[in-house]
Amino acid sequence: xxxxxxxxxxxxxxxxxxxxxxxxxxxxxxxxxxxxxxxxxxxxxxxxxxxxxxxxxxxxxxxxxxxxxxxxxxxxxxxxxxxxxxxxxxxxxxxxxxxxxxxxxxxxxxxxxxxxxxxxxxxxxxxxxxxxxxxxxxxxxxxxxxxxxxxxxxxxxxxxxxxxxxxxxxxxxxxxxxxxxxxxxxxxxxxxxxxxxxxxxxxxxxxxxxxxxxxxxxxxxxxxxxxxxxxxxxxxxxxxxxxxxxxxxxxxxxxxxxxxxxxxxxxxxxxxxxxxxxxxxxxxxxxxxxxxxxxxxxxxxxxxxxxxxxxxxxxxxxxxxxxxxxxxxxxxxxxxxxxxxxxxxxxxxxxxxxxxxxxxxxxxxxxxxxxxxxxxxxxxxxxxxxxxxxxxxxxxxxxxxxxxxxxxxxxxxxxxxxxxxxxxxxxxxxxxxxxxxxx
Amino acid sequence: xxxxxxxxxxxxxxxxxxxxxxxxxxxxxxxxxxxxxxxxxxxxxxxxxxxxxxxxxxxxxxxxxxxxxxxxxxxxxxxxxxxxxxxxxxxxxxxxxxxxxxxxxxxxxxxxxxxxxxxxxxxxxxxxxxxxxxxxxxxxxxxxxxxxxxxxxxxxxxxxxxxxxxxxxxxxxxxxxxxxxxxxxxxxxxxxxxxxxxxxxxxxxxxxxxxxxxxxxxxxxxxxxxxxxxxxxxxxxxxxxxxxxxxxxxxxxxxxxxxxxxxxxxxxxxxxxxxxxxxxxxxxxxxxxxxxxxxxxxxxxxxx
Numbered sequence: 001x002x003x004x005x006x007x008x009x010x011x012x013x014x015x016x017x018x019x020x021x022x023x024x025x026x027x028x029x030x031x032x033x034x035x036x037x038x039x040x041x042x043x044x045x046x047x048x049x050x051x052x053x054x055x056x057x058x059x060x061x062x063x064x065x066x067x068x069x070x071x072x073x074x075x076x077x078x079x080x081x082x083x084x085x086x087x088x089x090x091x092x093x094x095x096x097x098x099x100x101x102x103x104x105x106x107x108x109x110x111x112x113x114x115x116x117x118x119x120x121x122x123x124x125x126x127x128x129x130x131x132x133x134x135x136x137x138x139x140x141x142x143x144x145x146x147x148x149x150x151x152x153x154x155x156x157x158x159x160x161x162x163x164x165x166x167x168x169x170x171x172x173x174x175x176x177x178x179x180x181x182x183x184x185x186x187x188x189x190x191x192x193x194x195x196x197x198x199x200x201x202x203x204x205x206x207x208x209x210x211x212x213x214x215x216x217x218x219x220x221x222x223x224x225x226x227x228x229x230x231x232x233x234x235x236x237x238x239x240x241x242x243x244x245x246x247x248x249x250x251x252x253x254x255x256x257x258x259x260x261x262x263x264x265x266x267x268x269x270x271x272x273x274x275x276x277x278x279x280x281x282x283x284x285x286x287x288x289x290x291x292x293x294x295x296x297x298x299x300x301x302x303x304x305x306x307x308x309x310x311x312x313x314x315x316x317x318x319x320x321x322x323x324x325x326x327x328x329x330x331x332x333x334x335x336x337x338x339x340x341x342x343x344x345x346x347x348x349x350x351x352x353x354x355x356x357x358x359x360x361x362x363x364x365x366x367x368x369x370x371x372x373x374x375x376x377x378x379x380x381x382x383x384x385x386x387x388x389x390x391x392x393x394x395x396x397x398x399x400x401x402x403x404x405x406x407x408x409x410x411x412x413x414x415x416x417x418x419x420x421x422x423x424x425x426x427x428x429x430x431x432x433x434x435x436x437x438x439x
Numbered sequence: 440x441x442x443x444x445x446x447x448x449x450x451x452x453x454x455x456x457x458x459x460x461x462x463x464x465x466x467x468x469x470x471x472x473x474x475x476x477x478x479x480x481x482x483x484x485x486x487x488x489x490x491x492x493x494x495x496x497x498x499x500x501x502x503x504x505x506x507x508x509x510x511x512x513x514x515x516x517x518x519x520x521x522x523x524x525x526x527x528x529x530x531x532x533x534x535x536x537x538x539x540x541x542x543x544x545x546x547x548x549x550x551x552x553x554x555x556x557x558x559x560x561x562x563x564x565x566x567x568x569x570x571x572x573x574x575x576x577x578x579x580x581x582x583x584x585x586x587x588x589x590x591x592x593x594x595x596x597x598x599x600x601x602x603x604x605x606x607x608x609x610x611x612x613x614x615x616x617x618x619x620x621x622x623x624x625x626x627x628x629x630x631x632x633x634x635x636x637x638x639x640x641x642x643x644x645x646x647x648x649x650x651x652x653x654x655x656x657x658x659x660x661x662x663x664x665x666x667x668x669x670x671x672x673x674x675x676x677x678x679x680x681x682x683x684x685x686x687x688x689x690x691x692x693x694x695x696x697x698x699x700x701x702x703x704x705x706x707x708x709x710x711x712x713x714x715x716x717x718x719x720x721x722x723x724x725x726x727x728x729x730x731x732x733x734x735x736x737x738x739x740x741x742x743x
Contacts, residue, residue, distance in 0.1 A: 006539050014527065249523035253579065255492050256517030257540040421492065 003258045007266025012273040015237065021274070024233065025281060050091045051154060054111055054123035056099050058139075062126050062165045063096045069161035070094045092154060097123075108145070115147060122146035124158060131169050160187075194386070220357050220384040223303070226282060227311055227377050228350060234275030235318035236343055238267055242326025242420070243335045251420045260417035265409070268319035272312055279311070306394060307380045310401065314376035317405045318346055320412030327419030328426050338426075345373035353381060360385045370397055372404030411436050441504040443468040443590050443621035444489055449498030451484055458484040460645035462498070466623060466638075471616055473636030474625035475725075477733045481645045482625045483520055486594050489623070490517050503589055513541050516588035520595045520625070522579050524567045530554075530578055531563040534585055543586035553581040557607060573604045580608055584615065591615060593624040597631060609635060629726040639725065643733050657722040664723040665694040665702050667709065668716040675713040679705060686727050693727055 015021055057063035070092045080086040100107045114120040125143045127133075133140025142162055144155045164185045168178040178184055193208040245251050254263060325338045349356075349368075356365040360382040366389075369378035375397040382389050418435045419427075427435070444466040451459040459481045466472045474482045487493040488500060491512060505511045524533055531550065538546035554560045557577040567575060576599065584591060596612070597605045612622055612635070626632055632639050633653055641649035649656050669675050673687045681700030686693040696702060702720050709715050723731070 002542075003540055006536065010528075010536050014525070018527075245523075248526070249519075249521040250525060252487075252492065252519040253517070253522050253524075253537075253582065254540075256490055256515075256519065256583070257512075257537060421487075 003262045004266040004269055007258070007263055008269035008273060011241075011267050011270025015270065015274045016277060025278060048087045048090050050093055051121040052093045052095060052119070053154065054095045054097045054114070054120055055126070056097050056107070056111070056123060057126045058099050058101075058128040059126055059130055059169075061169055062130070062162060063094075065165035065168070066124075066158070066161050067094050067096065069164075073157070092157070095120075112145065115145070122149070122152070122154065126162070131166055131173070217357060220381050221353075222286075223307060223384045224349070224353055224377055224381045226279070227307060227314070227380060228346065229282075230275040230278050230311055231314050231318060231346055231376075232343070233278045234271035234315045235322050235346075236339070238271055238319050238322040239326040239329070239339055239342060240332075240335055241267070242323050242416075243329040243331075246327060246420055247330065255420070260420060261413045264320060264323050264413055264416050267323055268316055268409075271319045272315050275311060275315055303380060303383055306383060309398065310376035310380055313398075313401045313405050314346070317373070317376075317401070317408050318343065320405075320409045320416075324412035324415040324419065327416045328422075330423070330426075334426055346377070349374045349377040349381075353378070356381060357385055360387045360389055366393065369393070370400060372397075372400040375401045440468055442466055442501075443470075443503060444623065445501040446485075446489075447499045447501075449485075449488060449495045449500060451488060451493060451495050457645050459488070459495075459642075462642070462645075462647055464640060464647065464650065466621060468621050469616065469619050470637040471612065471622045471624070471635060472638045472640060473632040474623065474640050474642065475627070475629070475632050475649075475729060476625075476642040480733075481642045483594055485642065486517075486519075486592055486623070486625065490515065490592060513586075514589040516541075516583035516586070516591040518579060518583040518591075518593045518596055520598070524575055524579060524582075526568040527566060529564055529566055530559065530570070533567060534578070534582055537582040538585045541586035541588075546585065549585050549587070550581070553585060556611065557581065573600060576600060577604065577607070580611070584611070589620060591620055591622045593622065595626060596624055597626065597628060629724070629729060633725045641729065641732065648732050649728070653725065656725070656728065660723045660728060662720055662722055663696045663698070663700075664721050664727065665696065665705060666717070666719045666721050667692050667694060667705075669709055670714040670716070671712075675709070676705075677708045677712060679708060681705065684731075686730065693724065695723065695727065695731070 055063045055066055074091040077089045078087060078091045080088050097107075097111070108123075108125070111120065111123040115122060123145050125141075125145070127139045127141045127143075129137065129139035130142060144152070144158065146152055146155070149155055167185070171178050191210060193210055196208045197206045198204075199206055245254070258266075321342050325342045326335065329335045329338060352364075352368055355362070356368060356378055359365060365378070365382060368374055369382055370393070379394055379397045383394060414436045415432060442465045444464070446462055446464040449459055449462045450457065462481075462485065464485075474485070476482050484493060488495050489502060491502075499506070503511045503514060528536070534550045534553075535546050538549065543549060550563070551560070554563055557580075559574060559577060562570065562574065567578070570578065580593075580596065583593070591612075593612075596608055600608065609631075612624070616622055624636070636653075638652055639649060639656060640647065667676070668691055672689070673685060673692050676682075676685060676692060676694065681697050681702075681704050683695040683697045683700075686695065694705060696705075706715070706718055709718070
């Protein structure tokens with residue numbers, strides 16, 4: 001134990017004192033949240049060039065309403081409210097085009113060419129039967145043609161005025177004047193709220209609080225990315241570190257003083273120290289940022305010890321895997337080849353987290369989160385959702401992770417013991433099995 | 440007195456290769472024991488087994504009176520042949536690290552005196568990567584002795600050292616011995632084995648072929664060697680029936696006599712042909728014995 005501690009101290013200082021650690025500490029969360037930041041910045045960097053859209057209205061009853069709607073929108077949204085000279089959004093300039101019923105395809109080709117030449121941004125075709133569409137008949141469709149229609153804000157904007165007008169026409173057909181009904185087209189969103197709670201002390205009823213996307217996805221996502229990031233920060237450098245010790249002939253000098261198992265565990269303990277340091281930094285930064293923003297992200301306190309315990313076990317598990325793989329490598333190339341298989345089990349949860357968060361009680365989520373390699377990431381993820389998952393599951397998951405950790409450490413230590421002094425090529429799989437069996 | 444190291448019928452194989460074959464060896468406490476043998480003959484494997492880094496397939500090893508492993512290893516210093524240091528660490532930090540691993544008392548005081556002895560005092564705060572090769576070898580030596588071991592195992596301690604540094608290490612080894620430390624060292628330098636070691640052990644193809652003091656080993660071979668200096672060198676030495684082989688050192692030739700061969704015949708033949716500057720009847724050198732066992736001629740005999 002004493003030797004493990006001495007090694008852990010050396011490993012920890014060696015890792016933390018490097019510039020790489022400091023840079024990694026800053027860069028890793030930037031990269032992870034980089035996507036979100038990039039989207040946020042890009043959303044503000046709107047292209048303010050006016051957009052010309054041709055409307056081919058086969059009904060003759062929709063286009064004028066759209067023109068009116070666009071004019072209203074342009075008056076409201078194109079220029080900054082306070083600074084009337086500052087353009088913040090493009091104006092939508094709609095152009096009504098009479099349909100050529102005989103040669104519609106030819107007309108659409110000509111319009112498409114105009115889009116290609118940059119004269120038009122897009123063109124909208126409103127089918128003749130749009131008020132009473134029949135299934136499987138294209139006459140009832142509304143189609144938006146552009147270079148990149150899938151992610152087009154204008155297509156999304158057009159949805160409302162087009163449908164409002166369709167409804168207005170349908171009402172008129174049964175003799176109702178739409179202008180008579182105030183708020184006819186006012187859309188009500190549905191707010192996500194938590195459950196109402198009774199305060200057992202004073203018997204008062206605590207009102208439900210809004211639970212939007214941020215609490216539903218934001219907290220679990222933060223928990224998961226943090227766990228993953230800290231795991232990578234602590235465990236994955238072990239592979240290269242061990243490879244270097246082997247390569248630079250440090251291994252045998254150290255092995256003169258302690259047993260391979262003590263050495264490996266010391267390294268793993270050092271990795272845990274590195275991760276916890278990272279965790280302390282991120283959590284204090286995160287909480288101070290949140291309180292500065294005035295958003296008190298309501299982190300359930302019961303979750304924190306679970307995250308910690310799972311994280312520590314996860315580092316034991318992957319630290320042993322990475323250290324034993326490192327002991328098989330003779331050079332950087334070997335290390336590169338073995339890194340991916342080593343961390344793959346830790347990456348898989350990152351691919352399946354979304355369905356798990358959406359339906360944390362599904363069989364898929366339950367089974368996936370009870371697979372020991374995934375448990376440390378997926379179980380806290382499920383626990384941080386609004387659903388309450390069965391109380392036994394975190395404990396069973398924990399038992400599984402402990403068992404798996406012991407197994408992986410045992411196997412890893414046996415590989416490490418032989419690998420660290422073996423020279424030559426990476427052993428084949430049957431050879432590895434023989435090492436493990438013989439000890 | 441219990442021996443410092445005792446090997447009893449030790450065998451170790453790597454797949455088909457028997458690296459060490461039924462080896463028994465007793466290293467008395469307080470002695471310097473030299474391991475010699477050609478590359479790949481099993482020296483390092485034996486040392487690693489004594490260090491409990493490799494486990495023997497069969498046989499037993501006792502170190503400092505105890506079955507191998509466990510707390511007695513805290514009293515064993517080890518300098519492996521393949522050695523390196525953490526490049527980014529400072530000299531002082533790395534010595535403290537190794538000292539603490541072995542429960543050293545007064546690591547800093549020991550470190551200070553050793554660094555001073557090897558004229559490295561000003562380097563304690565420098566990173567290892569700034570050291571020259573000789574310096575880092577000396578730092579490695581210190582890391583093996585900083586905790587005052589009772590047994591010191593040195594695999595090729597002099598390889599790559601210039602004579603000044605080699606002398607420094609040698610005198611340190613002798614000082615440790617005088618303090619009662621047992622030293623096992625392997626070497627390819629026969630003069631080191633002859634002059635420094637109390638006992639010499641030679642291993643060849645995994646088997647013990649020599650074991651004892653230099654005198655007792657030479658006694659096995661008797662006065663069967665003639666060391667000559669003659670005008671014309673080796674070419675001037677006639678081909679005689681009594682000669683088993685000639686070891687040519689350039690200026691000096693060692694003639695190995697056949698069993699019962701009379702050296703007078705050689706002297707007479709030489710005087711007939713050339714000027715003899717020196718003619719000495721002697722015991723074979725360790726170098727010569729080594730070659731007789733493991734040299735090309737011996738290999739031919741072995742294969743025959």
